[in-house]
Amino acid sequence: MLRRPNVSPERDPSTLSNYGDFVVHSTRLDLQVDFDKAVVSSAVSFEVTNKTHAHHIVLDSSYLVIHTASINGISTPFEVGERQTLGSKVTIAIPPEIQAPHLTITLQSETTAECTALQFLPAEATDGGVGPYLFSQCQAIHARSLFPCFDTPAVKCPYEMSVTSPYPSVMSGRPLGVSGNVYRFSQPVPIPSYLVAVASGDIQSAPIGPRSSVYCEPLKLAVCQHEFSADMEHFLQAAESLVFKYEWERYDALVLPSSFPYGGMENPNITFVTPTLISGDRENVDVIAHELAHSWSGNLVTNCSWEHFWLNEGWTVYLERRILGKLHGAATRDFSAIIGWTDLENSIAAMGPSAERWSMLVHNLRDGSDPDDAFSTVPYEKGSTLLYHIETLIGQNRFDKFIPHYFHTFRYKSLDTYQFIDCLYGFFPDCKSILDTIDWETWLYKPGMPPVKPDFDTSMVDQCYTLADKWYHHSLRNKLHKFSSADIQFFTANQSVVFLDTLIAFDKLDFKWKHHLDALNTMASVYQEYSKSTNAEVLFRWYVLQVTGHNQEYYAQLGEWLGTVGRMKFVRPGYVLLNKVDRPMALYYFKKYQSRYHAICKSMLSSFRDRLGIERLRGDVSNISSTLSQLRPPQEFFDFRRVSKPANFGEAQGRISYNLGYYSANYVAIVAILSVYALVTNFLLMFVILLVAGGVFGISRLGGNDLVLPFGRFNSSQLYTGLMIVAIPLTFLASPISTMMWLIGSSIVTVGSHATLMEKPIETVFEEEV
Numbered sequence: 001m002l003r004r005p006n007v008s009p010e011r012d013p014s015t016l017s018n019y020g021d022f023v024v025h026s027t028r029l030d031l032q033v034d035f036d037k038a039v040v041s042s043a044v045s046f047e048v049t050n051k052t053h054a055h056h057i058v059l060d061s062s063y064l065v066i067h068t069a070s071i072n073g074i075s076t077p078f079e080v081g082e083r084q085t086l087g088s089k090v091t092i093a094i095p096p097e098i099q100a101p102h103l104t105i106t107l108q109s110e111t112t113a114e115c116t117a118l119q120f121l122p123a124e125a126t127d128g129g130v131g132p133y134l135f136s137q138c139q140a141i142h143a144r145s146l147f148p149c150f151d152t153p154a155v156k157c158p159y160e161m162s163v164t165s166p167y168p169s170v171m172s173g174r175p176l177g178v179s180g181n182v183y184r185f186s187q188p189v190p191i192p193s194y195l196v197a198v199a200s201g202d203i204q205s206a207p208i209g210p211r212s213s214v215y216c217e218p219l220k221l222a223v224c225q226h227e228f229s230a231d232m233e234h235f236l237q238a239a240e241s242l243v244f245k246y247e248w249e250r251y252d253a254l255v256l257p258s259s260f261p262y263g264g265m266e267n268p269n270i271t272f273v274t275p276t277l278i279s280g281d282r283e284n285v286d287v288i289a290h291e292l293a294h295s296w297s298g299n300l301v302t303n304c305s306w307e308h309f310w311l312n313e314g315w316t317v318y319l320e321r322r323i324l325g326k327l328h329g330a331a332t333r334d335f336s337a338i339i340g341w342t343d344l345e346n347s348i349a350a351m352g353p354s355a356e357r358w359s360m361l362v363h364n365l366r367d368g369s370d371p372d373d374a375f376s377t378v379p380y381e382k383g384s385t386l387l388y389h390i391e392t393l394i395g396q397n398r399f400d401k402f403i404p405h406y407f408h409t410f411r412y413k414s415l416d417t418y419q420f421i422d423c424l425y426g427f428f429p430d431c432k433s434i435l436d437t438i439d440w441e442t443w444l445y446k447p448g449m450p451p452v453k454p455d456f457d458t459s460m461v462d463q464c465y466t467l468a469d470k471w472y473h474h475s476l477r478n479k480l481h482k483f484s485s486a487d488i489q490f491f492t493a494n495q496s497v498v499f500l501d502t503l504i505a506f507d508k509l510d511f512k513w514k515h516h517l518d519a520l521n522t523m524a525s526v527y528q529e530y531s532k533s534t535n536a537e538v539l540f541r542w543y544v545l546q547v548t549g550h551n552q553e554y555y556a557q558l559g560e561w562l563g564t565v566g567r568m569k570f571v572r573p574g575y576v577l578l579n580k581v582d583r584p585m586a587l588y589y590f591k592k593y594q595s596r597y598h599a600i601c602k603s604m605l606s607s608f609r610d611r612l613g614i615e616r617l618r619g620d621v622s623n624i625s626s627t628l629s630q631l632r633p634p635q636e637f638f639d640f641r642r643v644s645k646p647a648n649f650g651e652a653q654g655r656i657s658y659n660l661g662y663y664s665a666n667y668v669a670i671v672a673i674l675s676v677y678a679l680v681t682n683f684l685l686m687f688v689i690l691l692v693a694g695g696v697f698g699i700s701r702l703g704g705n706d707l708v709l710p711f712g713r714f715n716s717s718q719l720y721t722g723l724m725i726v727a728i729p730l731t732f733l734a735s736p737i738s739t740m741m742w743l744i745g746s747s748i749v750t751v752g753s754h755a756t757l758m759e760k761p762i763e764t765v766f767e768e769e770v
């Protein structure tokens with residue numbers, strides 16, 4: 001028997017709002033961008049029915065300044081609650097004179113520097129450098145830091161939106177037109193708050209299909225148009241043939257500036273995508289198949305809470321691979337699934353002990369955890385594997401009839417896992433015994449890898465391994481004439497990645513490429529396309545292989561190439577490798593291109609200083625300023641582009657010792673904040689400390705004289721004894737040891753995990769042992 005809640009869909013534990021009391025019919029959202037202050041102000045109106053006659057409306061907010069609130073035009077007092085992990089409650093009392101169930105709730109607010117939904121980029125960090133740039137990312141629970149709302153995927157409604165900005169702007173709706181610098185949009189399909197999106201900057205668009213355009217900085221427009229135009233409409237049609245007609249009218253893509261290392265986001269009507277997708281060979285556009293599939297799974301049919309996130313992502317990965325299968329054959333679909341399976345194994349292994357908490361399909365967030373903590377490969381790969389498994393059990397032809405049925409049943413709605421399972425059993429009444437063979441308990445609630453590994457078609461991955469093996473054996477036996485360009489003629493870019501990764505991995509075993517330079521040269525002459533590749537993933541591995549084998553010809557090529565890419569993913573390991581084989585050359589190229597790597601960081605630093613006026617503080621309070629000057633700014637301390645899992649224990653040790661020195665002031669500040677927190681949450685301990693300190697101070701002020709009170713006379717030692725009699729039992733009651741243990745534990749966890757996960761800056765490559 002499947003464990004399940006009494007009522008479906010389950011209540012979303014990641015919202016502080018009382019959304020269950022209302023039906024939300026529509027939302028109007030008007031945004032105004034102030035690039036100078038780096039804030040967005042908003043006016044938002046919700047049309048709702050008060051279905052439970054609630055006396056209050058409670059909305060989500062996070063780091064917002066709320067100016068006004070009104071209900072049906074009557075200005076209403078409101079209260080912003082204390083901040084917790086999930087943000088701050090905004091409670092608005094419904095005036096007793098309003099009896100009608102229909103309410104129009106209007107709020108005006110403004111974002112702050114802490115806003116987690118917005119990224120403001122200075123002009124220098126864009127590709128064209130023409131002006132500043134803004135973009136939002138509201139999933140999972142960041143919409144509440146852009147405007148107050150019922151911030152839950154369980155609430156969906158149509159939106160009317162606008163943004164006022166000095167630069168061209170897009171939002172996640174159908175464009176209605178521009179008047180002056182006001183850009184208006186309509187989203188008639190009901191969407192949840194996490195799909196509200198805005199971007200503004202030097203953006204232009206070009207068509208990439210009959211119902212699609214690409215938006216990006218003018219500089220890259222032609223390249224982006226070339227990248228997408230061949231596949232976009234094919235993807236749309238393949239997806240429509242699997243599910244049903246695309247309902248959102250237009251499907252556009254916004255390519256963000258190069259300095260953005262994040263992935264894509266399926267904002268309706270306009271997917272936001274990472275610029276690394278633009279490879280020049282159209283080999284990475286698979287990402288678009290994924291974001292497009294979200295138009296059905298996630299955007300039309302939505303998880304009711306982040307506990308059931310796999311319904312969004314598992315279904316999307318499943319559809320993405322089915323689209324690829326339709327366009328390139330079943331082997332391509334399975335090749336992608338095999339890579340996904342390996343990713344899942346790696347990511348569960350990387351979780352360590354926390355896999356117990358975060359590697360199940362259905363999460364439990366009822367303790368108020370931030371849903372971002374639950375984010376991993378698991379909902380994507382474990383979820384799609386479950387659907388693959390069901391498809392295999394039922395048979396693809398029959399399962400294909402279930403796909404449109406499921407999306408029709410739940411479109412415009414939000415559901416939980418149990419509703420999905422009911423829908424499945426309901427659609428296949430004759431397959432109950434087959435479906436009952438699925439170990440639902442393990443699939444849904446147990447951590448670790450899926451209980452069943454589907455029988456994937458391994459033909460494409462086998463080709464990569466076989467060819468790599470052939471190179472291994474023939475290099476050892478000097479039979480290099482056995483290779484030709486035909487070997488890789490039909491390889492996809494992803495197959496080349498797997499092939500080259502396998503060759504590089506040999507070097508970590510007993511085989512050393514530097515003893516087989518002739519093999520590397522032969523490979524370069526028979527596989528000439530690798531040197532000419534425009535796909536960064538392929539080219540980087542090609543350079544790594546050649547440089548690992550000490551093929552000097554490639555040292556300068558790698559050095560030059562490192563000057564053209566901005567991603568830490570390539571830059572850092574690239575310099576590490578070059579430094580290992582030719583330190584002067586590594587230093588030469590690093591000095592040549594250094595300014596490019598630091599441009600973003602520098603501009604962030606200077607804007608941060610201006611904003612906080614640290615220079616001024618320094619003049620005023622020399623003590624504070626010397627400490628502050630040691631403090632690394634938050635942009636650097638929380639630079640998520642530099643967060644990664646250390647490859648091994650040695651790297652972790654290296655990072656910890658570097659970061660403990662470099663960020664020492666920040667870590668001291670964290671421990672100080674934790675100490676204050678420990679004291680504030682242990683009132684009794686704080687009271688005892690204040691009592692003893694006050695008592696000792698008071699007694700010392702007596703200067704050895706007796707204290708004369710109306711009821712007696714006390715000398716110093718009597719007073720000290722009295723103080724001890726009161727303080728000692730209170731100290732025991734305040735359990736200082738457990739507070740101390742908590743403080744030590746939480747400090748070690750916080751500081752330790754930051755120091756382990758934060759990569760050292762690139763220049764430290766040159767300080768390390770060669």
Ligand SMILES: [Zn+2]
Nearest residue numbers: 290294313316
């Ligand atoms: Zn996705």
